[in-house]
């Protein structure tokens with residue numbers, strides 16, 4: 001007569017699907033399973049406090065059981081999926097994805113804003129692959145020929161997306177193709193919009209002097225054989241390349257391809273004339289595997305490498321009309337002055353300029369570096385949270401030729417699975433509205449980030465379950481408490497709060513963590529065996545926006561020492577903008593707590609990426625210290 005299952009073991013982020021399938025196989029509805037993480041949240045992070053760790057594990061199991069008692073059966077939502085896939089972006093990743101989709105017998109529709117296919121490769125001279133240098137134009141031509149010869153592929157060039165409505169299996173797309181309107185019925189989407197250089201305006205004389213160019217501008221010169229303009233005035237004899245321009249700082253990480261590109265182009269210049277002096281000024285030469293061969297070849301060809309300190313970039317000035325570069329050689333400890341005829345800046349990249357429009361059309365997330373944000377770095381690297389939308393290539397981050405092609409194929413495979421099956425079963429964690437007390441205030445349909453709540457002719461809200469992602473924002477914000485989220489109802493969350501604080505609440509921090517990022521940070525702290533105080537009792541929600549003010553207040557009424565809400569970092573929330581909604585709600589919650597006489601400073605809000613194990617551990621340490629629990 002088993003009617004509920006509680007698994008207390010590792011993190012649900014990796015193992016919940018396996019146990020759900022097991023429960024289903026055993027004949028029980030998989031929504032009657034609750035998962036408690038006592039490995040990442042207890043045994044790995046409180047190794048030196050066995051007694052307190054055991055108490056915490058018992059509490060977490062008690063909280064899981066309290067929720068499990070209230071669990072209700074749920075069901076996956078089965079949606080039919082056809083065989084038409086739209087690929088946004090006709091660069092290398094998009095073309096590769098389209099060919100793969102078409103080779104499987106499905107229909108591929110490429111939407112490219114430029115007049116021809118090829119993307120950023122149309123500006124590049126040569127690319128290196130498997131130790132062979134190839135003209136980028138040849139690669140574009142070979143792919144374009146294949147696309148033109150394939151009857152399953154339609155390529156719309158000079159085309160922009162006007163609107164996208166619907167969901168997997170049922171997207172209605174309107175295109176503006178060369179001024180004509182085209183309507184498409186699409187089942188799946190692949191985002192392959194590529195990237196662009198970040199203009200280094202005002203840096204190193206860029207914009208002030210035409211002799212200062214970016215790597216892509218150099219590529220265009222090399223491609224069009226305009227590099228060595230052979231007249232006496234403009235012949236180039238000295239080239240200086242500065243790497244890591246605008247990258248590897250507090251705003252942006254490593255651009256990932258700058259070092260190999262700088263070496264490739266230095267070699268290309270040396271091939272034009274071995275008499276041209278080429279200096280590469282770098283912070284750190286990040287060259288992997290095969291790229292080392294190019295590095296050795298560049299050194300053999302006479303390219304000079306000069307390493308400058310991280311905090312002391314070269315200075316570029318103009319002296320008597322000439323460019324002058326002062327650089328500190330970190331290895332020799334000497335100052336050098338170089339006088340380039342051409343200064344090349346290896347700048348970072350960001351997503352294509354259409355990224356905001358595409359994000360709005362498809363309701364998908366971007367990150368702070370201006371690229372699209374995948375569902376999960378390890379568990380869903382080519383997916384978005386929205387079913388049926390895959391991601392590949394430089395729309396995610398800068399990539400080599402090989403990586404771009406591999407991702408194009410990978411994204412095509414992700415899109416193909418539901419097209420091959422003819423259906424998809426979407427997660428049944430969705431909103432459900434009971435209209436009994438609804439006064440049509442409009443909050444839910446105006447705030448839903450996915451437009452998943454429509455209003456009917458009677459001004460009543462209705463959830464389009466295929467669009468709902470279960471973030472829970474609507475349920476937390478509904479003033480009449482009409483909305484329930486399957487598997488994360490108010491009653492279930494409240495039961496967990498009360499179970500957590502049944503004993504010694506004054507020693508406990510009641511926390512809510514979002515499934516995607518914050519729980520990832522908690523798990524990362526566990527995997528890294530970071531030790532932090534065992535006072536936290538964490539409740540998983542799909543999104544930080546799910547946490548209603550009343551649950552926080554209840555925790556304080558029960559005597560919790562502090563409260564914590566942890567969600568995705570800004571801006572890349574897995575639910576588009578829900579972390580902003582959470583932030584405003586926590587401000588309101590603090591005011592209400594203060595009015596009721598509680599210390600609102602004891603309610604903490606933190607944003608964690610899935611890699612932020614140290615940050616989460618530090619937050620717990622800091623809270624325990626501030627709250628005087630240590």
Ligand code: SF4
Pocket residue numbers: 433437438439440441442443444445461477478479480481482483
């Ligand atoms: S927020 Fe609640 S009360 Fe307002 S319209 Fe939506 S369901 Fe009705």
Ligand code: SF4
Pocket residue numbers: 430431447448449450451452453463467468469470471472473474475485
């Ligand atoms: S749970 Fe989120 S996605 Fe679903 S209807 Fe509510 S706000 Fe929209």
